[in-house]
Amino acid sequence: MSDTANEREIRLGKLARLREIGYDPYAVESFPFTETAENLKDTTAQREGEVVPFAGRIVSRREMGKSQFLHLSDGADRFQIYVRKNDIDDAAWEALNLLDLGDHLGVVGSLFITKTGEPSLQVSELKPLSKSLHVVPIPKQRGEEQWYGLTDTNVRFRHRHLDLITNPDARRTLVDRSRIVTAVRRCFNAWGYLEVETPMLQQEAGGAAARTFSAHYNAYDLEVDLRISLELYLKRILCGDIPRVYEIGRVFRNEGVSNRHNPEFTLLEFYEAYADLEVMMQRVEDLFRTVATEVFGSPLVRIKRESQDGDIVSEDVAGFSEDEVVLDFGKPWRRVDLLSAIEEHSGLTAEDLSSLQNAKAALKNRNVVNPVTGKRINAEEERHLGGLIEKLLEVFVEPHLQEPSFVIGYPLETSPLAKKDPNRPGFTRRFEGYVLGREICNAFSEINDPIDQRERFQAQMAERASGDDEAHPMDEDFLYALESGMPPTGGCGIGMDRMVMLLTGARHIRQVMFFPMMRPEGHAPDED
RNA sequence: GAGUCGGUAGCUCAGUAGGUAGAGCAGCGGCCUUUUAAGCCGCGGGUCCUGGGUUCGAGCCCCAGCCGGCUCACCA
Secondary structure, three states, X not given: OOOOHHHHHHHHHHHHHHHHOOOOHHHOOOXXXXXXXXXXXXXXXXXXXXXXXXXXXXXXXXXXXXXXXXXXXXXXXEEEEXXXXXXXXXXXXXXXXXXXXXXXXXXXXXXXXOOOOOEEXXXXXXXXXXXXXXXXXXXXXXXXXXXXXXXXXXXXXHOHHHXXXXXXHHHHHHHHHHHHHHHHHHHHHHOOOEEOOOOOEEOOOOOOOOOOOEEEEOOOOEEEEEOOOOHHHXXXXXXXXXXXXXXXXXXXXXXXXXXXXXXXXXXXXXXXXXXXXXXXXXXXXXXXXXXXXXXXXXXXEEEXXXXXXXXXXXXXXXXXXXXXXXXXXXXXXXXXXXXXXXXXXXXXXXXXXXXHHHHHHHHHHXXXXXXXXXXXXXXXXXXXXXXXXXXXXXXXXXXXXXXXXXXXXXXXXXXXXXXXXXXXXXXXXXXXXXXXXXXXXXXXXXXXXXXXXXXXXXXXXXXXXXXXXXXXXXXXXXXXXXXXXOOOEEEEEEEHHHHHHHXXXXXXXXHHHOOOOOOOOOOOOOOO
């Protein structure tokens, strides 16, 4: 991004002149005012003549010789000011004329309504508060309509401040995200959970299957990994008789980027002693209902799909139309048994799914195809039944999980931290929540049998030895904690970014990340 | 990673058949003391993503690459 040198020089020249005449914008430290543009607009009619201060970014300007109208934006809304040469001294008038769209301006004036009916402020004092040294893309608008603005997603993601200035949706998403996170915290605090923080730099990152980022710690001359989950440290706190904890924190996974993956993302995990799967499902239902109600005013969340560039917004419940989805977080989520769901949607039988051998044979002989791609399911590389079952879940079941749903009963091999299901060998007491076909949470009854946990880790080590470099590492410190005794515990993880995507209708994780990972411009990736 | 679409002025975009780049907004100069996508007159502004190639001549055609969007794949 570069402005023409000319543009910048012109503005630097104006800045120099502002300083000469005693209106150095950067010298100002404060400009107190309390009312929002929206509030001023709403109350001007009742307060005509009242003198009030206001400040904001100059987003429009109409000059008429010895008077001019400008709109100042406080970010959320804009308010019109009217400046007449006769109302202010000559230096102030010159200062005003040295300002550009994009500069910040503070004014004091009296409220009035113009001939055309717009609430406005007739300015008696003004003070430039900052100068923009390059052209800020300011959208033009009339009512709800908007012209121009900034549409290049490349620029929007790399220079998010411009996106926030220009696109109301970007601003709305930021506000919504903040409110959602606040509402989540309020929920857990109300339920008696303690918010804790655990190490990001770890010697052996565990709790999930993912490749790590590494770093070097100079003082101990130690190679460390950035964490990939919160799980193991949180459970060590449970072992210390803190019965309800949660953490909302950044984790780092050294994997690819997609519309729903970013290498660093925000994970919520919560653990509750003496609680099982049922309680966890209850918590998830309560959480989504409460957050939706608190942030959007209703447990009914309306997700609207907008035209071209994939921007989607969610709004309140009024005025539905056809290309919208309405999710009701007010009612209990659907509950689905994982294996039964696969049988129902794939045509495979319980017999087929009873062993890896049978499953591979059935897929081979019966020409079972992926309903989306039409291609046959390739199961040859699967090393164990659990992996194949999860793959079948993705292909056949996920598309049917549009309504908020819990899928219950995950395979043992892919659930190294979940308690075994005593009634069903090879499966665990684990569920995942799905909404609109996407995984939204992962929960289970935590293993508190240290012998079992050790065996699971050993099984993972064997996986690792046979080539799965994402298999879970052994963690002796964690096992030592478990051996000291952890009460039966339910735990759950929710990707906050995906939760925000869901509730705000964002299609791309970059819309809710604000500063997503972007490949540097003009550099090819290194050869691997 | 594959397919596909896009990258032209600060922003939004156009660019015909290959003939040496345009509009609106923004900017600069002038006029205008209730305008609101203000208006009127005048002016300046370009690494046409990058690098090769074809051609007398390339924004346009060909090749390679970069960045991004979308779809798919990968991904606890």
